[in-house]
Every structure is written in structure tokens, then in C-alpha cells.
Amino acid sequence: MSFLQYNNSKPFLRWAGGKSWLTKHLYNIRIGEYQNYHEPFLGGAATFFYLNPDRSYLSDMNIDLVNTYLAVRDEARLVIEALETFTNTESFYYEIRSKVFESSAEKAAKFIYLNQTSFNGIYRVNLKGVYNVPFGFRKKNFLDRHTILSAQTALQGTEIFESDFYSTLDNINERDLVFLDPPYTVSHNENGFIKYNEKLFSYDDQIRLSDMINKIRERGAFYILTNAAHPIVEEIFGNGDRILRLNRANLIGGFNAGRGQTSELIFTNTNL
Incomplete structure (x- = not known):
């Protein structure tokens, strides 16, 4: 109980x-x-x-959201390692927004990065299903290692699915x-x-x-x-x-x- x-x-x-x-x-x-x-x-x-x-x-x-939670649950440290290579600049934001990653950890890192650095944290896609939220000019650090690792602990014992x-x-x-x-x-x-x-x-x-x-x-x-x-x-x-x-x-x-x-x-x- x-x-x-x-x-x-x-x-x-x-x-x-x-x-x-x-x-x-x-x-x-x-x-x-x-x-x-x-x-x-x-x-x-x-x-x-x-x-x-x-x-x-x-x-x-939202399959991208689901896959992000799965990656944080199963391979949070790899997600963090990918995020550590990102920078919070306008040019890098649009570079990452248009980039296609292969690994689940990198896809999750992209999702978290865009979420943390975009305008108002809104998830929005166009009619073709392409994420199109603009850069948010946030000064706050987009990588909170402790929060991600704490989330990984909390997500143990969960079933996560689309x-x-x-x-x-x-x-x-x-x-x-x-x-x-x-x-x-x-x-x-x-x-x-x-x-x-x-x-x-x-x-x-x-x-x-x-x-x-x-x-x-x-x-x-x-x-x-x-x-x-x-x-x-x-x-x-x-x-x-x-x-x-x-x-x-x-x-x-x-x-x-x-x-x-x-x-x-x-x-x-x-x-x-």
C-alpha cells in the first residue's frame, strides 16, 4: 500500500x-x-x-516525452554526459533543434535541453510534427544533475509507455x-x-x-x-x-x- x-x-x-x-x-x-x-x-x-x-x-x-522518461529511468548518467556537451546559446539551440540523434540517451538530452532553454518550456510541433518552439534566452543553467539523478531513483519501479x-x-x-x-x-x-x-x-x-x-x-x-x-x-x-x-x-x-x-x-x- x-x-x-x-x-x-x-x-x-x-x-x-x-x-x-x-x-x-x-x-x-x-x-x-x-x-x-x-x-x-x-x-x-x-x-x-x-x-x-x-x-x-x-x-x-507524446512518444518523445515517453522516451525521455525511459532514458532518465534507465540511463540517466548517459543523458547527463550528453547534456554536458551542450551550450545555452541561440545558435547552438537551433543547431540542436534541427539535429537528429540516434541513441536514446542523446534523444532524451535533446528533449531536456530544448525544454529547459526554449521559450516558456512549451512543447509545440507544426503540422508536420516538427518541434518549432523558439529560443527562450533563459540565463538559468539547463543542466541540473541532482534533479535528473533523483528523478532516476524515483522512476525505479515504474512502467512507462506510450x-x-x-x-x-x-x-x-x-x-x-x-x-x-x-x-x-x-x-x-x-x-x-x-x-x-x-x-x-x-x-x-x-x-x-x-x-x-x-x-x-x-x-x-x-x-x-x-x-x-x-x-x-x-x-x-x-x-x-x-x-x-x-x-x-x-x-x-x-x-x-x-x-x-x-x-x-x-x-x-x-x-x-
Whole structure:
């Protein structure tokens, strides 16, 4: 059995919409004992690293992201060695962005480097599937060896794989805990629609996710869902379980993105 336990590992990736801000609220969500942990929208995995579960299933549709986690889990030192040859300059950034690597460690190093030195840490590809985020002019060091090695330790005992979120139901059993952080179809506070990639998490996907949650509940498992504070979201996921409205700083977007406080909704049955 797992239970809420703080771990000193933390995300090694920046992630637009990441949930590091949420971890300080997890005591209010009242997570008790659970069996396996599941996170089918992996992203930066802030909640995974914070909870430090004994046994986990981590997945995402982004194969480059999945392969990066696999490389950090299995060959972190080779990833670090590759990163040590990189430099944080505009010219080198675009050189690496266009370069094709062969080894899994070098591919992971490229992913981490671009993530840490790009504009706002956004993962975005064009219609051809090519990553096209510009250089971010960040002064912060892109290589944090301790964080990567700590992540490697935390990732031992995890299954990491590429999958559509709905297919992960095959692994979910009674008293498992499922953390769901889907791409947001609508932006916060009724401000319209957003799109970070060529594949939008559509309204139909939200309906599929709601059906998945019903099946999670039927199996006697626990779930925590984060989503934008929006009437449509409340309509789709308001199934009688507990709903929390939390405020956080809006850190996504450019200088004119109206950064400030936004609200997010947390749906959960963990208090049952």
C-alpha cells in the first residue's frame, strides 16, 4: 500500500500547465492509502514525484516525452554526459533543434535541453510534427544533475509507455489512484479556447475522459482530475464527487498573456 509521502525528487522538465503548484494542496484532497499509482497525461509529472508512490504506471501520447522518461529511468548518467556537451546559446539551440540523434540517451538530452532553454518550456510541433518552439534566452543553467539523478531513483519501479489515456484502464484495479491532468480544451475563467499542439484535446475527448472516470469509480479505484474552471467542464465532470476550486498563478503565455490568478477545478472521490 502507498500513502501520501513527501519525496525530495522533483520534475526535471518545465511543463506548460504543470502541477507543481498543486502539491501543496494534496493534504486538503485527503489522499489515503492506495495500491498502484497511474498518470496517463504525464507531462512534467510533478504529482508523481511529490507522492513518490511504490508502484506506478506512467504514460502519454507524446512518444518523445515517453522516451525521455525511459532514458532518465534507465540511463540517466548517459543523458547527463550528453547534456554536458551542450551550450545555452541561440545558435547552438537551433543547431540542436534541427539535429537528429540516434541513441536514446542523446534523444532524451535533446528533449531536456530544448525544454529547459526554449521559450516558456512549451512543447509545440507544426503540422508536420516538427518541434518549432523558439529560443527562450533563459540565463538559468539547463543542466541540473541532482534533479535528473533523483528523478532516476524515483522512476525505479515504474512502467512507462506510450498510450491513449483511455487504454490505461486495462491496468487500473481496486484501490488504485489515478491522477488525471488532461490538456485543457477551454481556458480558465471562460476566456475561450486554447491549442498548444496540432492535436487538440477535444470536447469528445473530455466526454471519453468522463466515461473513463465512471469506470474508475465502478472498479473501486480513486481518481483526482484537474481541469479548467469553466461551466462546460463542471457540466461534463460534475458526477456528485467532491469539487474543489483552487487559485494559481497563470504562468503560460507571452508578456501580453495577462498573467495573474486563474482558477482550476479539482474533481475527486478520494474522500470516500
